[in-house]
Amino acid sequence: MGDVASLPGRPPVIAAATVLVQLFLSCAALLGLAVLRNVLIARDPDDPINRRFIFGVQVTMMLFVGRVLMILTGVEAFRVLVLLAAGLIPLAVLLLTEGLLRRHAPPAIKSVMGVGAAIAAVSAFWYGGAIDPARLFALLGFQILGFILSGWLVLTRDRASLSGAENAMVVRLGLSLLLFIPLAVGDFLLLYINLPIQFSALGVLILCWLAIGLGRAHQGHWATLINLAVMVFAAVFVGSMIGFLAALGRDGTLLTVAAVMTTLFVVAILNDARLLRIEDQSLGLLRYLATAKTDDPMTFLRDLQNHPAVEGAVVVSAESLSGLQEPVLDRIFQAAPVLRKAEPPTLGPVADDHITYLFERYAATHIILARSYPRVLIALSMPSLRTSPSAELELQVVQRMAILMAEKGKKNE
Numbered sequence: 321m322g323d324v325a326s327l328p329g330r331p332p333v334i335a336a337a338t339v340l341v342q343l344f345l346s347c348a349a350l351l352g353l354a355v356l357r358n359v360l361i362a363r364d365p366d367d368p369i370n371r372r373f374i375f376g377v378q379v380t381m382m383l384f385v386g387r388v389l390m391i392l393t394g395v396e397a398f399r400v401l402v403l404l405a406a407g408l409i410p411l412a413v414l415l416l417t418e419g420l421l422r423r424h425a426p427p428a429i430k431s432v433m434g435v436g437a438a439i440a441a442v443s444a445f446w447y448g449g450a451i452d453p454a455r456l457f458a459l460l461g462f463q464i465l466g467f468i469l470s471g472w473l474v475l476t477r478d479r480a481s482l483s484g485a486e487n488a489m490v491v492r493l494g495l496s497l498l499l500f501i502p503l504a505v506g507d508f509l510l511l512y513i514n515l516p517i518q519f520s521a522l523g524v525l526i527l528c529w530l531a532i533g534l535g536r537a538h539q540g541h542w543a544t545l546i547n548l549a550v551m552v553f554a555a556v557f558v559g560s561m562i563g564f565l566a567a568l569g570r571d572g573t574l575l576t577v578a579a580v581m582t583t584l585f586v587v588a589i590l591n592d593a594r595l596l597r598i599e600d601q602s603l604g605l606l607r608y609l610a611t612a613k614t615d616d617p618m619t620f621l622r623d624l625q626n627h628p629a630v631e632g633a634v635v636v637s638a639e640s641l642s643g644l645q646e647p648v649l650d651r652i653f654q655a656a657p658v659l660r661k662a663e664p665p666t667l668g669p670v671a672d673d674h675i676t677y678l679f680e681r682y683a684a685t686h687i688i689l690a691r692s693y694p695r696v697l698i699a700l701s702m703p704s705l706r707t708s709p710s711a712e713l714e715l716q717v718v719q720r721m722a723i724l725m726a727e728k729g730k731k732n733e
Contacts, residue, residue: 345521352528376412407440410466555581633700
């Protein structure tokens, strides 16, 4: 992943599309990296591995900021950012690999990466044509060496010393390194192999998507890799079909494939990040239950009323239920301790009237039995858009915990 160069001799339409697609890819990579950085910070910014990951993300962001500024302004001075970041990336990858493997790299590898990064950082400020293309070839060799050495550490790791989640993350890092090697070669040798744009942004987006997906462990490691293969194949197929039907030629087809693939992965990254936020919010009730600091059921229920997930919940006392038949209420809540308006139990006309009255009286979608005697209910309104299987399960846990608290209180009396 390196410097930007313009390609002379292309048709005007392709030349204009090249600039726009390169800008699009760079901005998309910045967006993906920013989303990943926010996800890492939200998880635990002080975690040692997250700190190393965030460092690598910020270094890579600097590279794409330099590319975007060069394209938008035409000022070559921003090339310093690109070269500086390109020289630091192998070191950042090695630091992340060490953290994930929970072991230090051999001193020789550390020395090579440290000295190489220092030389690359100093040479980034050498402005002039005399040092290129030697600097670019040296930087390319340094990046490839860094990726290969980190990949070697991944392949020779002690799998038994790592958990399943750690092994999954290491495999995804190794896959990303495998992608980065040809993409880095393409970036640096852009003019020599006659590519229309630099494609390393695609590798960055794939890494971002794979890393964010680790937060959704239920999705499964192999399912994620299969989804990756499907998305890449779909983008190549659709882009190639558009290029063929529109007779765009080789460069136009490559630009189309890159734009389609970038769009797919940006959408996937944003969607996965959104799902992570929703899942985190949906765990709010369970988190509250785990940290509740009371054994008194009534205090627990009053505090629960202030929780955002069930804001506005009403605690219904036995006095408020005096006009209803106790045996009928016993039958209703024995059949459904968490009473749902969408799926009420079928217990006969009298019970149906009681259920209808409760839901209408308290404008509720759910009514929970919190204590059997004296009877206490919780009536709450949860819009259908916020209702999910996990939310329903949380309400059942709330009900069960309240009942257990009440039973414990009885025994202590």
